[in-house]
Amino acid sequence: MNTEGFLNFNGKVLRNDKLLISPDNRSFRYGDGCFETMKMINGKIILEAYHLERLFTSLQTLQFDKPGYFISDAFKSEVIELVKKNKHKKSARIRVTISRGSGGLYDAENNNPNYLIQSWDLNVSNNKINENGLVMDVYTKSRKVCDDFSHIKSNNFLCYVMGALWAREQKLNDAVILNAYDKIADTTLANLFLVKDGIIKTPALTEGCIAGVTRKYLLKCIKEEGIPVEETSITIDELLQSSEVFLTNAIRGIRWVREIGKSNYKSQIAAILHKKHILPLFE
Numbered sequence: 244m245n246t247e248g249f250l251n252f253n254g255k256v257l258r259n260d261k262l263l264i265s266p267d268n269r270s271f272r273y274g275d276g277c278f279e280t281m282k283m284i285n286g287k288i289i290l291e292a293y294h295l296e297r298l299f300t301s302l303q304t305l306q307f308d309k310p311g312y313f314i315s316d317a318f319k320s321e322v323i324e325l326v327k328k329n330k331h332k333k334s335a336r337i338r339v340t341i342s343r344g345s346g347g348l349y350d351a352e353n354n355n356p357n358y359l360i361q362s363w364d365l366n367v368s369n370n371k372i373n374e375n376g377l378v379m380d381v382y383t384k385s386r387k388v389c390d391d392f393s394h395i396k397s398n399n400f401l402c403y404v405m406g407a408l409w410a411r412e413q414k415l416n417d418a419v420i421l422n423a424y425d426k427i428a429d430t431t432l433a434n435l436f437l438v439k440d441g442i443i444k445t446p447a448l449t450e451g452c453i454a455g456v457t458r459k460y461l462l463k464c465i466k467e468e469g470i471p472v473e474e475t476s477i478t479i480d481e482l483l484q485s486s487e488v489f490l491t492n493a494i495r496g497i498r499w500v501r502e503i504g505k506s507n508y509k510s511q512i513a514a515i516l517h518k519k520h521i522l523p524l525f526e
Contacts, residue, residue, distance in 0.1 A: 247259060249329055251358075275398065278340045280338050284334050286326070298339065331364045369495055373499060393428075407432070433491055434490065443465060443470060444481075457492055483503060483506040496525065
């Protein structure tokens with residue numbers, strides 16, 4: 244744990260080593276809550292409206308009370324001030340964690356959203372597309388469900404946690420996560436896109452993937468350009484037979500994949516999309 248610097252808990256700025264939750268906290272007990280990861284450059288939250296919209300929607304879906312504060316200027320000011328206090332001047336990764344507070348499964352104290360804001364310094368190299376392609380494989384020991392909550396960045400992240408541990412053991416950069424029907428959902432760190440027969444494809448939200456902010460933004464850009472794109476169901480075979488695979492998330496934008504299992508991929512489309520649509524955001 245990094246004990247240096249500061250965090251914000253329900254509007255109070257505290258040192259990072261401050262203990263904040265009780266053993267009865269429902270997020271600790273049950274994973275009852277959600278989180279949002281954002282990137283800030285020179286005091287500006289990248290794709291701010293997309294992030295706040297997703298956070299607000301997640302809170303409504305999880306039945307928290309009156310979460311309107313999280314789309315207010317006051318909340319955004321708290322995020323900006325924390326980054327300044329932590330002296331992350333140029334680029335920062337921000338995490339907002341929401342929990343319901345204390346209580347048992349049937350007797351929560353209330354449905355008020357408790358929030359924790361944290362920030363970490365980001366190297367500006369994260370603004371560039373990766374020079375070396377990622378090496379990945381398919382994780383098969385767990386499956387992502389496809390339901391009304393699968394698109395939320397839930398505090399119950401076990402499938403992704405175990406996939407990431409497996410990837411690290413295998414000396415991989417990331418792992419592909421499957422849904423309950425053995426189709427592609429996403430990866431432990433990002434949404435997944437592929438290129439096959441000139442068509443860009445990504446798993447639909449109904450396939451169990453996280454509703455990624457960069458995914459949503461990039462789909463909008465691709466469609467506006469008239470490039471063939473599909474949100475659909477993707478099999479493992481289709482993934483392995485693709486000409487190109489790339490990942491998207493809020494921190495890195497686009498990263499291209501060099502290898503999944505024994506399949507190798509190019510990076511042409513990923514590089515073009517990054518230069519045209521992601522790099523301008525980061526600059």
